[in-house]
Amino acid sequence: MSERVDVTLPDGTMPAHRWLPESGTGPGVLLLQEIFGISPYIRRRAEDLAALGYVVLAPEVFWRLGVSDVPNGPSMLEEAMGLLGRLDWDAAVADSTQALRALRDDETVTGGAGVVGFCFGGGLGYAVVAGEPADALVSFYGSALPQLVDAVPSVSTPSLHVFGESDAYLPMDVVERITERVTGGDAPAEVVTYPGADHAFDNDDFVNHDADASAAAWARTEEFLARTLPTG
Template identity: 60%
Template structure:
């Protein structure tokens, strides 16, 4: 597995991005969409995991218009991440993600289609992207914006896998129920839920990490990608 810095050409300039190649150098593509902390250590770790499975992974810096690559780790990280997310131009972020998906599809290393994997902020962004760009597959971990995007659910026709903790304090009550109902109504969509898991349960750098839910979700993710976007 190798990693390099790259960029995605947009109408407004060059969006910084990070590219991971599998050992063989080629494979299906995965657009990795960041959590609220940007291209964090955790996001980089998951990119490496996906590249080790045989995927070409592209992670654009969605906060590039704000001049931020990642939030520094520390006690202020959550407040800073939430503040950055609140400043994002959502429509521009969707366009940037779509441009990055097109860039990924056009890379010579990509062979066998291109999907999207998103975490938290990136899970919701990936869901919106799937409604307008039709990737070959979508994996969304606790997409925080999805409850506000449920009108797009009929337009998400690609095979999709969603992970949601049943103790998620960020997506709770009526929002969770509406989200689960809308997603489960779609024929190509799978939803996996995890008892006792809160938001961001997959991130081992946060106190919300739930080891059992993280391991189970990753197992589901690997199997889903092998089925929908197999890497040779």
């Protein structure tokens, strides 16, 4: 079960959701949404992370647009893309950065703090740790990465980047360029790709879901977090 919490910002209050592990304390994970907001899928991934022993904080990044989540359905992609077109990217980065700071200050967080993001949240997470280093970053098919890897300073946070080899939004030549940049810095960076998987393949509520790639990528995520952000 999650609880509603607030992240205080200089110009307002961002709603967020917090999941606690069974122990009640643990390292923190900032969970950054897809373009569909704090969807049932994101909530399930939050529960998965809490089950691993993490305190999970998922901010409502679209709060300035008055939206918590986009309902599942045939128009979900069109509606979500419309929200993305209205989003203030710089404000989203600043808001998410403050959420990471709030997570670190949370009394239930013992140990370090990392970031896990999907699609929109995968690129957003990279932008956050570029300015506010964390202990770990897991980025699933970060849609903004092609614009970020050349523009942001070198990231010092250890990172894992996950892509599908049949991604219609991030084709393999783009993934190769991203790989060259993220692995070219001083921080450890791992890139893994999955044959036949399209964009958003981890989302089991979306048409592109690939069960085999999803299971393999999540197992890799668990292993990476166990190394970089151990719970015990």
